[in-house]
Amino acid sequence: MTARVLRARRLSVRVEPRTVLVCAVLLLATLAVSVALVGTGDYRIAPADVLRAVIGGGTPGQRFVVRELRLPRVAVALLAGAALGTAGAAFQTVSRNPLGSPDVIGFGQGSAAGALVVIVLIHGSSANTIAAGAVVGGLLTGIVVYLLAWRGGVHGYRLVLVGIGVSAVLAAVNSYLLVKADFVDAARAVVWLTGSLDGRDWTQVRPLLAACALLLPVLLAQSRALRLTEMGDDTASALGVRVERVRLVTVLAAVLLTAAATAACGPVPFVALTAPQLVRRLTRTPGVALVPSALMGAALLVTADFAAQRVFGSGRLPVGVATGVLGGGYLLWLLVAERRAGRT
Numbered sequence: 001m002t003a004r005v006l007r008a009r010r011l012s013v014r015v016e017p018r019t020v021l022v023c024a025v026l027l028l029a030t031l032a033v034s035v036a037l038v039g040t041g042d043y044r045i046a047p048a049d050v051l052r053a054v055i056g057g058g059t060p061g062q063r064f065v066v067r068e069l070r071l072p073r074v075a076v077a078l079l080a081g082a083a084l085g086t087a088g089a090a091f092q093t094v095s096r097n098p099l100g101s102p103d104v105i106g107f108g109q110g111s112a113a114g115a116l117v118v119i120v121l122i123h124g125s126s127a128n129t130i131a132a133g134a135v136v137g138g139l140l141t142g143i144v145v146y147l148l149a150w151r152g153g154v155h156g157y158r159l160v161l162v163g164i165g166v167s168a169v170l171a172a173v174n175s176y177l178l179v180k181a182d183f184v185d186a187a188r189a190v191v192w193l194t195g196s197l198d199g200r201d202w203t204q205v206r207p208l209l210a211a212c213a214l215l216l217p218v219l220l221a222q223s224r225a226l227r228l229t230e231m232g233d234d235t236a237s238a239l240g241v242r243v244e245r246v247r248l249v250t251v252l253a254a255v256l257l258t259a260a261a262t263a264a265c266g267p268v269p270f271v272a273l274t275a276p277q278l279v280r281r282l283t284r285t286p287g288v289a290l291v292p293s294a295l296m297g298a299a300l301l302v303t304a305d306f307a308a309q310r311v312f313g314s315g316r317l318p319v320g321v322a323t324g325v326l327g328g329g330y331l332l333w334l335l336v337a338e339r340r341a342g343r344t
Helices: 018-038 048-055 060-095 106-120 127-149 156-180 183-194 202-221 222-229 233-238 241-265 271-281 289-313 318-342
Strands: 004-006 011-015
Touching: 004 127, 004 222, 004 241, 018 048, 018 060, 018 271, 018 289, 048 060, 060 156, 060 202, 060 271, 060 289, 106 156, 106 183, 106 241, 127 156, 127 202, 127 241, 202 222, 202 241, 202 271, 202 289, 222 233, 222 241, 271 289, 271 318, 289 318
Parallel strands: none
Antiparallel strands: 004 011
């Protein structure tokens, strides 16, 4: 499939037919799994009845279960997965490293540390307070990593190495906070740190939706400049790209997306790391793939939640455990594939 360039006045967009096909398949698969997930639980609802309840039909009981109990959970999964997938693609592009993921270079740990400070030290109990702590922790971590990685500019390998170091420090801090906490706070903190979609309602959906609506367009606006930076800083600068400004905006938006997703459902591992790599293998195109990565992240998270509920029963396995198992299996497969190809 050859790429096509669509032009409208002064705007031109490069369209890859294979990428469009992958996005369409991912979108349909995500919607299908979402409908099945809404119908899953102790009170089973057929897919057709789920769709009727969403648009206001069906019985009063079905409308209540679908629109008040299950739909918010699925909405959080979709939005958080899209946010993490996009943030992962942005970080991997900036760092030019497949390990440049928020959960590897410390931003997830920073959000977790912020939430733990609220739970353990301030004894905050409301979801909004914990979410605010997670956002502040993630943002502060992003600033610290960026400043420590700065040396006449931010380069990918230094960003990853500094992020891994900061992540190790924050992991130790989080362990200390858990040891310091009393039994009740420690139990609440462990549940939050696992990453779970249980009990999510519309109060978690609205802030996450606002964050995605604000930050995803910011990252999409940087996609052309990011594609040029992959050719090298000197080449990108010669083409008129303000490289450090693009990196700063991209990192800031990606950190805030990660923090918002973490605030909504806790630290969910491997989605940000895996989604961009899967997209790159499916589309077979180099460079930035923000929209496909967002769709892949949403698909991974709702699929993991569906698998957790189907295999282990409703609500028995947190989604963070399921993504950890799936992501770990993917990494093992990738290492074996790389070894067979003679690259490791």
